[in-house]
Amino acid sequence: MKIALSMPVSAAPALPGAAPLITTPIVSPGYWGTVWAQLRRDPIAIAAAAVLLLLVMAALLAPWLAPADPYKASMIKRLLPMGSAGHWLGTDELGRDLLTRLMYGGRLSLLMGVVPVAAAFVFGTSIGLFAGYVGGRVNMLIMRTLDIFYAFPSVLLAVAIAGALGPGLSNSLLALTLVFVPQVVRVAESVTTQVRALDYVEAARMSGASAFSIIRVHVLGNVLGPIFVYASGLLSVSMILASGLSFLGLGVKPPEPEWGLMLNTLRSAIYLNPWIAALPGAMIFITSIAFNVLADSVRSAMELRT
Amino acid sequence: MIFYILKRLLYAVPIALGVTLVAFMLVHLAPGDALNAIAPADAPADVIEALKAAYGLDRPLPVQYGLWLWRAVQGDLGTSIASGRAVAGEVLGAVSNTLMLAGVASLVGVLVGCVLGALAGYKSGSAIDRLATVLSVVGVSIPHYWLGLVLTIVFSITLGWLPAMGAGSDGSAAWLWDWQHLQYLVLPAATMSVIPMGIITRTVRALVAEMLNKEFVVALRARGLGEGAVFRHIAKNVAPTVLAVAGLQVGYLMGGSILVETVFSWPGTGFLLNTAIFQRDLPLLQGTILILCMFFVALNLVVDILQPLIDPRMVRA
Numbered sequence: 001m002k003i004a005l006s007m008p009v010s011a012a013p014a015l016p017g018a019a020p021l022i023t024t025p026i027v028s029p030g031y032w033g034t035v036w037a038q039l040r041r042d043p044i045a046i047a048a049a050a051v052l053l054l055l056v057m058a059a060l061l062a063p064w065l066a067p068a069d070p071y072k073a074s075m076i077k078r079l080l081p082m083g084s085a086g087h088w089l090g091t092d093e094l095g096r097d098l099l100t101r102l103m104y105g106g107r108l109s110l111l112m113g114v115v116p117v118a119a120a121f122v123f124g125t126s127i128g129l130f131a132g133y134v135g136g137r138v139n140m141l142i143m144r145t146l147d148i149f150y151a152f153p154s155v156l157l158a159v160a161i162a163g164a165l166g167p168g169l170s171n172s173l174l175a176l177t178l179v180f181v182p183q184v185v186r187v188a189e190s191v192t193t194q195v196r197a198l199d200y201v202e203a204a205r206m207s208g209a210s211a212f213s214i215i216r217v218h219v220l221g222n223v224l225g226p227i228f229v230y231a232s233g234l235l236s237v238s239m240i241l242a243s244g245l246s247f248l249g250l251g252v253k254p255p256e257p258e259w260g261l262m263l264n265t266l267r268s269a270i271y272l273n274p275w276i277a278a279l280p281g282a283m284i285f286i287t288s289i290a291f292n293v294l295a296d297s298v299r300s301a302m303e304l305r306t
Numbered sequence: 307m308i309f310y311i312l313k314r315l316l317y318a319v320p321i322a323l324g325v326t327l328v329a330f331m332l333v334h335l336a337p338g339d340a341l342n343a344i345a346p347a348d349a350p351a352d353v354i355e356a357l358k359a360a361y362g363l364d365r366p367l368p369v370q371y372g373l374w375l376w377r378a379v380q381g382d383l384g385t386s387i388a389s390g391r392a393v394a395g396e397v398l399g400a401v402s403n404t405l406m407l408a409g410v411a412s413l414v415g416v417l418v419g420c421v422l423g424a425l426a427g428y429k430s431g432s433a434i435d436r437l438a439t440v441l442s443v444v445g446v447s448i449p450h451y452w453l454g455l456v457l458t459i460v461f462s463i464t465l466g467w468l469p470a471m472g473a474g475s476d477g478s479a480a481w482l483w484d485w486q487h488l489q490y491l492v493l494p495a496a497t498m499s500v501i502p503m504g505i506i507t508r509t510v511r512a513l514v515a516e517m518l519n520k521e522f523v524v525a526l527r528a529r530g531l532g533e534g535a536v537f538r539h540i541a542k543n544v545a546p547t548v549l550a551v552a553g554l555q556v557g558y559l560m561g562g563s564i565l566v567e568t569v570f571s572w573p574g575t576g577f578l579l580n581t582a583i584f585q586r587d588l589p590l591l592q593g594t595i596l597i598l599c600m601f602f603v604a605l606n607l608v609v610d611i612l613q614p615l616i617d618p619r620m621v622r623a
Binding site: 144145147148149151152153154155156157159160161163164165236240243244247248249250263267270271274275277278281282284285288289291292293296 | 320321322324325327328329332333335443444446447448449451452455456458459463464557558560561562564565568569579580582583584591595598599602603606
């Protein structure tokens, strides 16, 4: 630490003709800058990010890259094995090209992984900030109410809400968001309560800052980091749960291509062509492991600085 | 200690009440109502009214909730619309099957997780540490319904060693602890055990590595204690957290068994939930959710009470 600090100061004057460098202030990369620099040097994080980028690109560019039409069925080409001519990964139970459907399937599956977490991030942070900042009885009331949702195992809660609302894409997104909101609120509330008690927040209030500007400047800056880390860990949970709901028939409806639903419909074919049935699940696994590995790297990069 | 237990018990009561309210109200989120499952769409108005009265659906919601709760406390969860049998009986039968599956899975997962995590924590940076790290990432990332499918493909279809689905050749009428029945448990339990295994490995590894750096461990070694005695001290410090995590995992496995049960056609609560949802059997849905959540609340309570028995400092905290 000491060496790192004294390095630029002692080294700079020794260089002839480098005098202007000393007068210009050294630009600090800032908190997020150092986190970014940390991540860039982490080969595992880069690999995970590359895998995710590849999956996202394949899903986004599916209409241009995919070899076939995702809905075009063919009675004579049902359940072709992997490596068939014209169908690299074979065909599904209705004779549709599997590679195409896996690429298109990424659209809904990735969307269902990201949207509930993003929505829970926004709503959960708002509620948590409010509860933590207001404090007192209101905080008690909000947090004790949310404790009830903690008494539900998350898969059960998601299945129960999706089951009660009925199958469909928007209902399963809503169910997952409702599962994640209480968890995000809990993180946001505990950090807000901690920050609120700090002296500099007290000083800001004394100097006449409004509640809004205190939250925006002082609280939000401290709260966003931990929530971001927490939410990044939820991405893979959301993917697995969302595809799980589709697998149970509670999510996306056929004939939409979606990995969980494909796993469900191909399951009836495991005695005829077993390994094809495993492909959509392998996609979920790869995506979720990439999400988790990246989230772990982000977490350790951020903790190094805090 | 008694004061602590009382406090925990008192705290669980409002949670349990809240859970009953949510379990009751969830079902009323549904578009349309419970009658859709029983009455044909073109039923005359007076028939619908009669049915409503028979199921108590003509009363205001708070009254319905009160009545439902009052009967539930007495062990009456109503009548299943689909099968016409008492919900309580159906749920209890299914719960015992799920409990068996989740129990065996958690036992295996927690044991393997503890051993692997402790080894990894002791030998930080070694091959076994790397294996534990990989296993814990895989454990939390793998969609376990897919793992179940892959295990079925390998062990049932390709190798033909184990049955692919069900809970017994005789239609799951009676469970016996012999190989005839146990072989049906192997694949679903193995599938399910991966989740707690990954999380427990990660937790134990982190805790043991942290403890090894603590000054009290250095002091114990300096006083000449053998590794076995040092390990006992570490284990006692690690145990409360591991117990809390393991307790949560058992609850999650109970509540989340629907996916694995669907893959293996296991006749547990997941199967019941599936039936209830797709046949819109609302009393059955309410009853199953209620029982599973009450189980989870009770489990949390037991963990809360057990923790200070291992580490008395927790009572004061």
